[in-house]
Amino acid sequence: MDKLAMKLLAEWSYDRAPLHRGYTRKYLVVDLGDGDGKYSHTIHDIDEDMIDTFTGGRGFGLKILWDAVSPAGRWDSPENALVISGGPICGITQYPGTGKTYTVFLSPLTEQTYNSNAGGYFGPYLKASGFDALAVTGKSPEYVVVSIDGDEGKVRVYAAPTDERNAYAVTEALHQAFAKNEDDLVSVSVVTAGRGAEHSWWGALNVSFYDPRRKVARLKQAGRGGGGTVLRDKGILALVVRKSGFTGSENDPADLATLQKVGTKLHREIRNNDDVQSLMRTTGTTHLNKIMNDYDILPVNNYKYGRSDAIGAITPEEYKKLFTQGYADGCWYGCSMACAKTVDGFELRTGPDRGKKVTVDGPEYETAAGLGPNVGVFDPRWTIESNYYADHYALDTISLGTGLAFVCECYELGLITKEHTGGLELRFGAADQLMELIHRMVDGRDEFALAVGKGIRKMKDIFARRYGADRAVMEKIGMEGQGLEVSQYRCQESVAQWGGYFLTLKGPQHDEAWVIFMDMVNKQLPTFEDKAEALFYFPNFRLWFSLVGVCKLPWNDVEPEDNRIRYKGIEAAKVPEHVQNYLDIYEAVTGKPLSEEDMILQSERVYNYERIFNYRMGKGTRKEHTIPDRALGPVFPDEWNVRKDYFEKKLEEAGIRGDGLSVEEKIARLQEHRRREWEKLVDAVYARRGWDRNGVPTKETVERLGLDSPEVLEVLEPYWKSAGRA
Ligand code: SF4
Secondary structure: OOOOOOOEEEEEEOOOOOOEOOEOOEEEEEEEEEOOOOOEEEEEEOOHHHHHHHOOHHHHHHHHHHHHOOOOOOOOOOOOOEEEEOOOOOOOOOOOOOOOEEEEEEOOOOOOEEEEEEOOOHHHHHHHOOOOEEEEEEEOOOOEEEEEEOOOOEEEEEEOOOOOOOHHHHHHHHHHHHOOOHHHHHHEEEEEOOHHHHOOOOEOEEEEEEEOOOOEEEEEEEOHHHHHHHHHHOOEEEEEEEOOOOOOOOOOOOOHHHHHHHHHHHHHHHHHHHHHHOOHHHHHHHHHHHHHHHOOOOOEOOOOEOOOHHHHHHOHHHHHHHOOOOOOEOOOOOOOOOEOOEEEEEEOOOOOOOOOEEEEEOOOHHHHHHOOHHHOOOOHHHHHHHHHHHHHHOEOHHHHHHHHHHHHHHHHOOOOOHHHHOOOOOOOOOHHHHHHHHHHOOOOOOHHHHHHOOOHHHHHHHHHHHHOOOHHHHHHHOOEEOOEEOOOOOOOOOHHHHHHHHOOOOOOOOOOOOOHHHHHHOOOOOOHHHHHHHHHHHHHHHHHHHHHOOOOHHHHOOOOOOHHHHOOHHHHHHOHHHHHHHHHHHHHHHOOOOOHHHHHHHHHHHHHHHHHHHHHOOOOOHHHOOOOHHHHOOOOHHHHHHOHHHHHHHHHHOOOOOOOOOHHHHHHHHHHHHHHHHHHHHHHHHHHHOEOOOOOEOHHHHHHOOOOOHHHHHHHHHHHHOOOOO
16 A cells, blocks of 8 residues: 655544443544644543533534634634534444534634534544544644544644645545555545635535445545535644444443344335335435426526426436446445445546546435536536535535526626636536636635635625625525525425524524425425424424434435324324334433433524524524525516416415516515515524524523523523513
8 A cells, every 4th residue: 555654743642431332421622723833632521411411413512612612713713623523323333324423613604603414434433432522623834634543542643744635635545544454444534625625615524434345435525514614724634533443332332132123123114115215225315306306396597496397317317327336335334225326437527637537426416406407507427527526625515506506697697797707607507617617616716716615695795896796686596594505405485494494503404404395295384383393393303313423314214114104294204113213222322211302302402502602603693594585486587487377376375466566576575475474484483492582592491401501691691681682
C-alpha cells in the first residue's frame, strides 16, 4: 500500500473506556487553538444526569455545543464546536440501520444550531474507541488531520499529508495511510469535506466506510447546514478513527438474544416486502421520483410544477439499469434494507476527473430530484455526474439543487443575465452550463459562483445589491426558510407540510416532519388541531432516531404486511409494530425499559432544549418561521394555468369568487387566503408544542420537561418577565 508521510504535530495517550450498555460515558474535546498552532485535548465524563436529560447522539452534541459557545458565538468563531456522536444504539449490527453518526454545529447558513446525519462507520468506531462523542473546537493555522486510534489509545494531530483536498481522493489516501494492511482498510473511517466547502456555505461532511468487494472507500454525507464549511474553517483536512476487530456485541448490550430476535423479524419483513413496497434494495430512494410525480409533489423548475411529461427518463426502472445490482449495499453492517446504491465504472465527462471511471455513491432521491427535475434536467447520467462532483467538492446536493433552481428562475426572469453569470446561460435544462457552474464553485475565484455558494438567502442580497435584481420577486420564489434551502418535496398543496418544512428547528429539511401524504393524499389531518398533533408527534418521534443513532428508513419505508389493516389513519402512519421494535432494542441495549410516552418525552426534552438554544443565539422566535409565496401556491400565471381547474376549485373552496378577476388577481387572492391559513397553523402548532405565540417555550413546558436548569433559566427568565411574554 502507498503510505503517505505523516508529520506529527501533537500526540496524547488515553485509557480506552469500555463500552457498557451502549455508552462509554466519556467524550473527547480536541482544541486546535486560536490560530497559534497550540493543540490540546480534554476527556470529559458523561454522568447519569446528562444521559437522563440528553439521551445521546444529537442530545449530547447540543449540550456539548452549548457549553462550548457563548451567545455571541458564530459559525466561524474558534469556539464553535463540530460535535460528532452516535448514540446508545449506534453500532449494534443485529437490527437494520443502526450505524448513524449525528453532527451538531453552528451553521453558516442559518446562524443557529444545526444537526445532520450520515451513514458510514465513524460513529460506531468512535464509540468502540472509547468516546460517545467527539468535539473539535478552535482553528488550526495549517490544514491538519485529527486521528483517534482506538486500538492504541492515541489521539494525534498531523499536518495534512497531501495537497489533495477533494473528498474521494483524501478519503482513499487516508484509508491507505491509517490501515495497517489490506485487511485493516475496513477498520478506518474518515470524515472530510472538499474544496467546494472552503468557499461555499453548503459545505458537506463526507463520512466513509471501506468497501472490500469494490476495493474503494465509499462516502455517505451529512450534507446539510454547512458542517463541511465549519470543518474546513477550522483548518481540518479530515478526522480519522481506526478501530479493528469490531464485533456485533461491541456495545455490551443487556440482552443480545432480544436484539437478534427483533432484528431477525425485521430482516424477514424487508426480504418479503421491499420488492413490493419500496424497491430500496434495487433502486435505493430514487424509486420516489415516480411516486412524487404521480402526486404532483416532484419539484420541477424551482418547484413551479409538481410533475413532468419527461418523468419517463428518470423512473426507478431507468435508475435500476444504472445502479450495480446483486450487492447488499448497506452503509453499516447488518442493514438488509441496503439502500446505499452505487453506480460503478461510471465514466466522467467533465471536470478535473474527466475520462476517469469511478464508483459514485448515490444518487438518493433528494439528489435525483434536486439535481434533476428541479433544475429542468431529466438525464440520470447528468445527475450521477453532478452527484459525484458535489460529493467530491463537498457541496450539499439538496441545497445545491434548490440553489441552482433559484438561479435558473432568476435568469429566465431576467433578474440576472450573462453579464453577471460569467457568460453562462443558466436556463432550466441547461445541463452543460449548470455543470460548468458547479465546477466554478470549487476555488472561490469566480465572483458569481462564490455568491451562489453562499445560499439563496445571501444570493437575494447579492443579486439585489450588485445586479439590481428585484428583491420582492426573489423573496417570492426563493425556496428557503431560516437560511436553509428547502429539500425536494413540493409542499404547496399540503398545509401540514408547510409546517413540516417551515416550523422546524433548523429549516426546511424533511427529516423533521414529512406529513404530505398523511395530509394531502390520505386526508387524515382535516383540522388545524390534527395538523398540529402530527407536527408535534412526528418531529419528536423522528428526533428520537438522532438521539440513539439509528436510520429513519427501516422505520416506515417497509411496513408489516398487515399494518394498514390492523391500524387506521395516523396510527397506521406511526407503524406501531416498528415503534415497539425500537422500544425493545433500546431496552435490550441499555437495560432500561422505555414506554412510547417516555420515548416522546426524551425527544421533546431535546427538541425544546434546541429551541431554547436558538433563542439564546438570537433566533428561535416566530419571526424566523417564515414561508415564501412559492411554497404556498402559484406565483406566476404559467403555474396557475397548468392546473387551472384545480386552482379555480381551491379559490371556490376558500369562499372567493373568481368571476371577473384576472389570473394575477386570482393568484393574489389565493396567496392571501393561504397566508391566513399559515398563521392559523403557526398558532395551533405553537400551542400544541407548549410554546407561547412568539414561538418560545413557556415556563410550564420547561418545568414539565425538567429543563429548568440554571443555564436555561438564565436565558429564558428575562424573556418570561419582559413585556414580550405572550
Ligand atoms: S436504510 Fe439505507 S441509509 Fe439507512 S442504514 Fe440502511 S443502507 Fe444506510
